[in-house]
Amino acid sequence: MITPDSISQHGLSMEEYEKILSLLGRQPSIEELGVFSVMWSEHCSYKNSRLELKKFPTDGPKVLVKAGEENAGVLDLGDGWAIAFKIESHNHPSALEPFQGAATGVGGIIRDIFTMGARPLFLMNSLRFGSITGNSQRAAENRRLFAGVVAGIGHYGNSIGIPTIGGEIYFDESYHGNPLVNAFSLGVLKQDQIARGAARGVGNLIFYVGAQTGRDGLAGAAFASRELTEESKADRPAVQVGDPFREKLLLEACLELLATGSVVGIQDMGAAGLTCSTAETASRGGTGVDIDLELVPKRSDDLTSYELLLSESQERMLVIVEEGKEASIERIFKKWELPYAFLGRVTGDGKMKVRRGSQVVVDIPAEALTQEAPLYRREAASWKPPAPLDLQTVPLADPLLVLHELLSYPSIACKRWVWSQYDQTVGNGTVVSAGSDAAVFYVREANKFLAATSDCNAIYCSLDPYEGAKIAVAEAARNLACSGALPLGATDNLNFGNPYKPVSFFQLRAAIEGIAEGCRAFDIPVTGGNVSLYNESPLSSIDPTPTVALVGFIQSPEEITLQHFREPGDIIFLLGAIGSELGGSHYLLVSHKRKEGLPPRVDLGHEKAIHDQLRLLVRLGLVRSAHDCAEGGLAVALAESCFGSSRALSEAAELLGATIDLGNEDLRPDVALFNESQSRLLFSISPHTLTQVEEHLIASGLPFTRLGVVTREPKLSIQLKEKKYQWSTGALYQSWSTSLATIMKDQE
Amino acid sequence: MRAAVLQFPGSNGDYDALMALRSFPEISAQLIWHQESSLDTYDLILLPGGFSYGDYLRSGAIARFSPIMQAVRRAAEEGKWILGICNGFQILCEAGLLPGVLLRNRHLLFCAGEQIVRVETSNTPFTKTISPKSLLRLPIAHGEGCYFASKETLKELLTNDQVLLRYATAQGMTTSEANPNGSLENIAGICNKERNIFGLMPHPERAFEELLGSRDGRKIIESLLASLHGLIQ
Numbered sequence: 001m002i003t004p005d006s007i008s009q010h011g012l013s014m015e016e017y018e019k020i021l022s023l024l025g026r027q028p029s030i031e032e033l034g035v036f037s038v039m040w041s042e043h044c045s046y047k048n049s050r051l052e053l054k055k056f057p058t059d060g061p062k063v064l065v066k067a068g069e070e071n072a073g074v075l076d077l078g079d080g081w082a083i084a085f086k087i088e089s090h091n092h093p094s095a096l097e098p099f100q101g102a103a104t105g106v107g108g109i110i111r112d113i114f115t116m117g118a119r120p121l122f123l124m125n126s127l128r129f130g131s132i133t134g135n136s137q138r139a140a141e142n143r144r145l146f147a148g149v150v151a152g153i154g155h156y157g158n159s160i161g162i163p164t165i166g167g168e169i170y171f172d173e174s175y176h177g178n179p180l181v182n183a184f185s186l187g188v189l190k191q192d193q194i195a196r197g198a199a200r201g202v203g204n205l206i207f208y209v210g211a212q213t214g215r216d217g218l219a220g221a222a223f224a225s226r227e228l229t230e231e232s233k234a235d236r237p238a239v240q241v242g243d244p245f246r247e248k249l250l251l252e253a254c255l256e257l258l259a260t261g262s263v264v265g266i267q268d269m270g271a272a273g274l275t276c277s278t279a280e281t282a283s284r285g286g287t288g289v290d291i292d293l294e295l296v297p298k299r300s301d302d303l304t305s306y307e308l309l310l311s312e313s314q315e316r317m318l319v320i321v322e323e324g325k326e327a328s329i330e331r332i333f334k335k336w337e338l339p340y341a342f343l344g345r346v347t348g349d350g351k352m353k354v355r356r357g358s359q360v361v362v363d364i365p366a367e368a369l370t371q372e373a374p375l376y377r378r379e380a381a382s383w384k385p386p387a388p389l390d391l392q393t394v395p396l397a398d399p400l401l402v403l404h405e406l407l408s409y410p411s412i413a414c415k416r417w418v419w420s421q422y423d424q425t426v427g428n429g430t431v432v433s434a435g436s437d438a439a440v441f442y443v444r445e446a447n448k449f450l451a452a453t454s455d456c457n458a459i460y461c462s463l464d465p466y467e468g469a470k471i472a473v474a475e476a477a478r479n480l481a482c483s484g485a486l487p488l489g490a491t492d493n494l495n496f497g498n499p500y501k502p503v504s505f506f507q508l509r510a511a512i513e514g515i516a517e518g519c520r521a522f523d524i525p526v527t528g529g530n531v532s533l534y535n536e537s538p539l540s541s542i543d544p545t546p547t548v549a550l551v552g553f554i555q556s557p558e559e560i561t562l563q564h565f566r567e568p569g570d571i572i573f574l575l576g577a578i579g580s581e582l583g584g585s586h587y588l589l590v591s592h593k594r595k596e597g598l599p600p601r602v603d604l605g606h607e608k609a610i611h612d613q614l615r616l617l618v619r620l621g622l623v624r625s626a627h628d629c630a631e632g633g634l635a636v637a638l639a640e641s642c643f644g645s646s647r648a649l650s651e652a653a654e655l656l657g658a659t660i661d662l663g664n665e666d667l668r669p670d671v672a673l674f675n676e677s678q679s680r681l682l683f684s685i686s687p688h689t690l691t692q693v694e695e696h697l698i699a700s701g702l703p704f705t706r707l708g709v710v711t712r713e714p715k716l717s718i719q720l721k722e723k724k725y726q727w728s729t730g731a732l733y734q735s736w737s738t739s740l741a742t743i744m745k746d747q748e
Numbered sequence: 749m750r751a752a753v754l755q756f757p758g759s760n761g762d763y764d765a766l767m768a769l770r771s772f773p774e775i776s777a778q779l780i781w782h783q784e785s786s787l788d789t790y791d792l793i794l795l796p797g798g799f800s801y802g803d804y805l806r807s808g809a810i811a812r813f814s815p816i817m818q819a820v821r822r823a824a825e826e827g828k829w830i831l832g833i834c835n836g837f838q839i840l841c842e843a844g845l846l847p848g849v850l851l852r853n854r855h856l857l858f859c860a861g862e863q864i865v866r867v868e869t870s871n872t873p874f875t876k877t878i879s880p881k882s883l884l885r886l887p888i889a890h891g892e893g894c895y896f897a898s899k900e901t902l903k904e905l906l907t908n909d910q911v912l913l914r915y916a917t918a919q920g921m922t923t924s925e926a927n928p929n930g931s932l933e934n935i936a937g938i939c940n941k942e943r944n945i946f947g948l949m950p951h952p953e954r955a956f957e958e959l960l961g962s963r964d965g966r967k968i969i970e971s972l973l974a975s976l977h978g979l980i981q
Binding site: 151154155158159160161243244245246248249336337419420421422423424425426427428430431442444557 | 956
């Protein structure tokens with residue numbers, strides 16, 4: 001019986017229930033109410049964000065499958081090849097059960113890629129946790145979540161055999177109780193083999209393949225679209241359990257299935273499971289489906305129809321097979337020892353019809369669940385920019401200590417403790433993994449080199465979401481440029497608080513506009529992504545975190561560039577202005593415990609000109625190293641450039657030094673060393689090419705400074721106007737490289 | 749040389765191994781599904797890395813029952829070369845074709861990165877052309893790579909010169925800092941008494957070209973090719 005209580009328990013408003021009544025022309029069954037509840041949840045329908053998401057540029061000459069059309073967007077890679085990539089969140093499950101939450105997040109994004117017909121090549125992830133330092137209960141809790149998430153990501157990626165080669169991790173109190181786990185995957189496919197998630201061809205057969213359905217993850221999509229509260233722990237059954245072994249079989253089987261040409265449509269049973277996959281395939285195909293739940297492979301026979309429809313058991317797929325071709329398909333299911341079942345057929349009546357034996361339990365027009373989902377434009381708070389930072393209120397902290405503090409701060413420190421838990425080399429394509437500005441991957445089948453990175457400085461976004469989101473795109477593009485790559489496309493993961501809170505909705509809208517502006521400036525499409533709202537811990541909303549992942553193209557292996565200095569005697573340049581903006585900086589956060597001020601501004605045209613100039617020098621073979629100036633400013637970028645590129649486990653990196661002269665700059669030492677002004681990058685060149693490089697830089701009209709020289713002696717020495725500061729590179733390396741492992745020692 | 753790369757459900761280093769072997773023009777390499785029962789036509793049988801059957805019970809514990817393992821056993825008895833990498837090493841130990849076991853890494857965390865290993869002997873077809881004490885730079889990636897054997901077994905391994913690889917520093921020292929997983933005596937790879945079965949935790953198949961950071965993995969295959977040449981002559 002449907003009551004006001006059962007409606008609200010399903011996360012539906014009375015207004016939405018009225019709409020269901022008018023769409024059906026009758027009262028829904030409880031199963032139908034469940035189906036509407038998950039299909040109209042934010043996770044599936046994007047009802048609070050879709051109108052805003054339309055602001056993204058999604059077209060382009062290389063776009064083969066646009067954002068929102070399918071499980072993942074597809075871009076042209078040339079020579080008949082294409083890439084599919086996407087980022088997706090698994091925040092709420094990871095807050096409750098970090099290992100399985102993160103593991104199934106990885107599993108989900110991998111399925112999104114191979115349902116497009118692409119072989120997944122690599123993974124990245126973007127993570128946020130509360131503070132992990134100190135002896136407090138809170139810090140211990142955050143360490144537990146961090147360790148669990150990292151282990152879960154490793155567990156899934158390592159086992160299935162897809163390398164994890166990059167990403168980013170930040171720690172900030174705003175994520176206490178609500179960590180962010182955004183997983184990215186990219187795959188390659190032939191352009192003529194793009195698979196579609198559509199149920200086409202009346203009479204075609206609907207197969208279920210993969211794990212048996214159980215009660216796990218029951219209505220997870222609806223759960224992900226609510227705030228986390230103290231009671232959320234009771235939602236643990238809503239967290240799914242991952243089986244990377246089963247998924248590996250499913251992956252190989254699906255790619256083999258798609259190669260037969262007998263599959264007309266394929267769809268992952270991810271969020272909202274069987275319900276979402278059938279409704280979406282029917283809606284995309286302009287058809288209907290008619291399936292029998294009695295035939296679904298089950299873990300136990302007492303599962304109700306409601307549970308079968310809404311379960312989010314992992315590693316399951318819906319496959320639509322051309323009538324008459326079922327024998328060849330079943331042979332593949334059997335080879336890979338996968339449970340499968342013939343559930344029903346594609347129909348012409350546009351309805352999602354679900355039976356349990358002879359009884360009809362769901363009979364809903366498929367479009368009512370997808371096209372007719374409600375759309376809202378929520379109320380946005382009015383906003384005025386934060387006051388610029390008054391430098392008078394910031395006492396000068398000793399730069400000698402500050403650089404050590406910054407390098408050992410977990411968000412900046414070396415992430416070896418993390419990446420040594422990820423298999424980065426399986427697949428024989430990893431050229432550069434964690435530890436430089438962007439990861440670089442060799443797509444062997446297509447003979448192409450790709451770079452990928454994900455970025456978001458959420459401090460900037462919390463102070464100014466529009467500018468912060470623009471910077472997320474600019475920084476990601478800068479990381480690509482520093483690796484020798486030209487951006488091809490973007491995918492974004494919008495992590496925000498409850499959209500019913502006007503401040504959160506304002507942040508969401510402003511960040512979308514910022515990302516859209518950024519992508520237009522770099523002339524790249526947004527090919528898809530994910531929206532995660534309701535990121536609220538019992539205390540507050542998270543800092544708005546619109547993570548941007550960019551994929552770029554590197555023309556030839558000679559153009560792959562790393563951040564590390566190469567040879568003593570090489571000359572170091574700063575491309576871009578010296579800068580002076582300290583608002584929202586990590587210096588302010590780490591040394592002064594202040595998260596305030598106006599974050600840096602970015603002029604996107606100027607930013608792009610800087611990248612183009614660097615790429616030109618790279619193409620001419622003049623650049624020996626390049627590194628983006630980001631958190632911690634110039635001093636941190638210089639220190640990191642002095643640390644060698646070793647991936648070796650049992651040997652220390654080779655350390656170099658640098659002698660830098662900023663004596664002509666009239667700036668406070670902390671401003672000169674730690675400001676986070678945008679559009680700046682370091683690069684080094686061989687002294688023999690100095691004249692040539694300077695000619696190019698002068699001709700470009702862009703601001704640049706010849707900073708100094710790389711030294712064999714491992715000392716970083718920076719001359720400012722009134723004083724020279726000098727650090728031992730060995731001591732800096734010690735601060736940077738041991739910090740995270742020391743903090744996490746007790747966790748092991 | 750004809751090489752078979754075995755494919756168990758959950759293998760994930762199968763294509764990498766195939767790719768590495770095929771980078772040698774004189775090798776013809778093929779994937780062989782675990783349900784097959786014959787390996788008669790191959791000189792080298794490679795058991796690749798991965799998580800066969802998910803490694804849910806114990807690494808390699810289920811794969812050893814695969815039908816193909818009967819053929820591997822026969823091939824071993826006939827003196828054919830068998831190379832087990834990572835999960836392949838675990839399967840060979842579980843199947844009793846190599847002595848000892850691989851335990852969970854001492855620090856309990858999965859462990860991945862570049863590792864230096866020291867070659868301990870040239871007295872096997874797999875290391876014939878590599879000088880003893882030379883260092884190889886190879887990727888590692890495993891959660892259960894801590895080699896362990898009883899005192900008697902270890903003594904036998906040492907007496908018979910069956911330890912082929914040890915984890916080492918860049919200076920070639922087999923210190924505890926150089927040991928990524930707590931393996932007994934820094935052992936990274938061993939062979940059987942008959943010297944035709946070699947199991948190792950590092951991944952030579954991921955180090956066959958400069959682009960991937962190292963070509964040192966080729967040396968093992970080059971040794972086999974030289975050994976084959978020796979056999980034919």
